[in-house]
Amino acid sequence: MDIEQTKIPQATAKRLPLYYRFLNNLHTQGKLRVSSKELSEAVKVDSATIRRDFSYFGALGKKGYGYNVEYLLSFFRKTLDQDETTRVALIGVGNLGTAFLNYNFMKNNNTKIEIAFDANEERVGTEVGGVDVEHIDHLEEKLGGISVAILTVPSSAAQGIADRLVKAGISGILNFTPARISVPSDVRVHHIDLAIELQALVYFLKHYPLDEENIEEEE
Amino acid sequence: MDIEQTKIPQATAKRLPLYYRFLNNLHTQGKLRVSSKELSEAVKVDSATIRRDFSYFGALGKKGYGYNVEYLLSFFRKTLDQDETTRVALIGVGNLGTAFLNYNFMKNNNTKIEIAFDANEERVGTEVGGVDVEHIDHLEEKLGGISVAILTVPSSAAQGIADRLVKAGISGILNFTPARISVPSDVRVHHIDLAIELQALVYFLKHYPLDEENIEEEE
DNA sequence: CGATAGTCGTTAAAGATTTCACATACTTGG
DNA sequence: CCAAGTATGTGAAATCTTTAACGACTATCG
Numbered sequence: 407m408d409i410e411q412t413k414i415p416q417a418t419a420k421r422l423p424l425y426y427r428f429l430n431n432l433h434t435q436g437k438l439r440v441s442s443k444e445l446s447e448a449v450k451v452d453s454a455t456i457r458r459d460f461s462y463f464g465a466l467g468k469k470g471y472g473y474n475v476e477y478l479l480s481f482f483r484k485t486l487d488q489d490e491t492t493r494v495a496l497i498g499v500g501n502l503g504t505a506f507l508n509y510n511f512m513k514n515n516n517t518k519i520e521i522a523f524d525a526n527e528e529r530v531g532t533e534v535g536g537v538d539v540e541h542i543d544h545l546e547e548k549l550g551g552i553s554v555a556i557l558t559v560p561s562s563a564a565q566g567i568a569d570r571l572v573k574a575g576i577s578g579i580l581n582f583t584p585a586r587i588s589v590p591s592d593v594r595v596h597h598i599d600l601a602i603e604l605q606a607l608v609y610f611l612k613h614y615p616l617d618e619e620n621i622e623e624e625e
Numbered sequence: 626m627d628i629e630q631t632k633i634p635q636a637t638a639k640r641l642p643l644y645y646r647f648l649n650n651l652h653t654q655g656k657l658r659v660s661s662k663e664l665s666e667a668v669k670v671d672s673a674t675i676r677r678d679f680s681y682f683g684a685l686g687k688k689g690y691g692y693n694v695e696y697l698l699s700f701f702r703k704t705l706d707q708d709e710t711t712r713v714a715l716i717g718v719g720n721l722g723t724a725f726l727n728y729n730f731m732k733n734n735n736t737k738i739e740i741a742f743d744a745n746e747e748r749v750g751t752e753v754g755g756v757d758v759e760h761i762d763h764l765e766e767k768l769g770g771i772s773v774a775i776l777t778v779p780s781s782a783a784q785g786i787a788d789r790l791v792k793a794g795i796s797g798i799l800n801f802t803p804a805r806i807s808v809p810s811d812v813r814v815h816h817i818d819l820a821i822e823l824q825a826l827v828y829f830l831k832h833y834p835l836d837e838e839n840i841e842e843e844e
Numbered sequence: 845c846g847a848t849a850g851t852c853g854t855t856a857a858a859g860a861t862t863t864c865a866c867a868t869a870c871t872t873g874g
Numbered sequence: 875c876c877a878a879g880t881a882t883g884t885g886a887a888a889t890c891t892t893t894a895a896c897g898a899c900t901a902t903c904g
Contacts, residue, residue, distance in 0.1 A: 417861060419832070423824035427803065441881060450805045453881095454863055461883055469882040470870030492827045501727050505720030509819065517823055554827060578830045580823060584646065586669045592835060596826050598817065600728065604736055604799055605642035607815050608711045608773060611797045613638070616813060636891055660851060672851095673893055680853055688852040689900030 418459045441472035492517040498559035499524040507535035561585040660691035711736040717778035718743040726754030772796045780804040
């Protein structure tokens with residue numbers, strides 16, 4: 407099983423959660439079947455790419471019919487490990503951190519922010535979006551085996567906190583600070599840089615005029 | 626000039642704002658020169674990739690020396706159109722929207738959120754992060770030629786607002802809602818989906834164990 | 845001034861991803 | 875049960891991106 411899964415292209419892996427969500431929508435709407443073409447219009451990914459993506463997992467559809475929503479959904483649920491909840495910690499309850507805490511992505515996702523940390527005494531002890539805020543000084547003792555962290559602290563604090571997270575045994579960090587943090591090679595870091603995303607959009611607007619050749623893109 | 630620029634790979638274009646910011650840091654620190662190797666460690670991009678990226682713009686460095694920070698910076702400033710400010714509108718002053726308004730990216734970026742819109746009467750008329758909040762009903766009349774919008778509204782409202790933005794003449798949308806919006810082919814949309822980013826990280830952690838083969842990634 | 849170490853720009857190779865196009869097989873309606 | 879219509883899964887091509895490797899040139903130090 408893992409032998410198979412290791413072969414899935416990264417580009418495909420990044421689209422899986424997207425597919426999963428839209429399949430969920432379809433299911434909620436009561437749709438029973440869906441074609442790669444329909445799905446393509448919904449998620450804005452080329453239909454051939456969708457078929458190719460699905461094909462890495464085997465033959466999930468039927469020729470002349472399309473895909474059975476329920477079946478596909480249950481398949482993805484297993485593949486994306488939706489049955490077991492992933493516990494997440496959030497560091498930095500500023501504006502962005504608060505947005506995350508109030509953003510109830512745990513609905514479809516089975517990832518749950520279980521605890522938040524902040525350096526500001528005023529925030530410590532409060533509850534934001536149903537999550538307790540602890541003091542950052544207690545990071546190590548309160549982390550309790552959580553393996554994924556969302557980092558929404560000021561960029562000057564990013565590397566220091568990251569070091570502590572690594573020592574505390576974290577294995578993945580979603581870094582929203584502009585700082586590019588250094589971690590051991592067995593810790594995975596994904597960077598999301600809001601300022602850069604905005605600048606990139608502006609750059610593309612100015613330098614890649616699009617017309618009958620528009621192609622949406624990742625992330 | 627545009628002839629040249631159109632040829633720049635998209636992957637390179639996405640990294641430019643990142644380079645720009647780090648060069649700015651170096652300049653602030655008083656560094657006069659930098660090698661692709663040093664820069665590589667700072668931004669976590671392979672040094673050969675950096676050299677290749679820079680080379681699309683011509684020979685910016687000197688063999689045996691590296692790159693002159695000041696020169697490189699002034700070059701990027703021109704290339705990224707940092708001299709002219711891009712005006713941006715923000716729609717949806719919720720948690721995430723507020724985070725953006727308080728996030729002062731206008732420091733290095735020369736993109737400026739000039740106006741914000743919200744449907745909540747209580748927020749209308751207030752000022753968040755120095756930006757006036759207008760009622761969404763006045764979107765068209767108050768947009769005043771702004772061509773880039775950040776969309777941080779509930780996903781159910783996303784397509785409707787997008788349609789109005791398009792009619793009002795927007796040319797780029799940074800969409801933070803989970804909805805994949807449909808727009809004419811001459812409007813560029815970049816999607817950033819926080820829930821998906823988190824899910825993707827979790828998926829990679831479980832299925833792509835890394836050790837002496839870690840590779841950081843985009844976005 | 846010559847030797848040594850450092851660094852770019854680029855060619856070429858490898859790797860990853862997307863897209864085309866079509867044989868194949870299923871569905872549907874009469 | 876057949877014919878027409880649909881839609882998958884995939885081989886092959888096209889495209890895009892990264893990486894290795896190295897020749898050419900620069901800086902520096904003794």
